Amino acid sequence: MTGLAGVLSGVIGAMGMGGGGVLIIYLSLFTDTAQSQAQGINLLFFLPVALVSVIRNSHKNLIEWKIAVPLALLGIFGTVLGSFLCGRFDNTILAKMFGVLLCIMGGITLFSRSKKE
Numbered sequence: 001m002t003g004l005a006g007v008l009s010g011v012i013g014a015m016g017m018g019g020g021g022v023l024i025i026y027l028s029l030f031t032d033t034a035q036s037q038a039q040g041i042n043l044l045f046f047l048p049v050a051l052v053s054v055i056r057n058s059h060k061n062l063i064e065w066k067i068a069v070p071l072a073l074l075g076i077f078g079t080v081l082g083s084f085l086c087g088r089f090d091n092t093i094l095a096k097m098f099g100v101l102l103c104i105m106g107g108i109t110l111f112s113r114s115k116k117e
Helices: 002-014 019-030 035-059 065-086 091-111
Strands: none
Touching (some): 002 019, 002 035, 019 035, 019 091, 035 091
């Protein structure tokens, strides 16, 4: 089961669809890992997945660097803020916040109109 969760998280993450959602859900529900620890493991898991994905997508010219770089720089600020806040919340609250975020993102994805390419 762990292998399947790892592979599925990698595939979904490489496609830019949030493989961490799968990994965090697996770790917190099936391995009795605390939410904060699951999030930390996910961050470490994400590094090589992101590196390989950036290289592959860059070779396919699928990254608009003029958009990506400013977002990444702002993401660094968000990372510092999020890391600070994560240590302030109880694992139960983090799990509920994560669940609400997944529901919101799922609803937006499900009910938004897709753009034609």
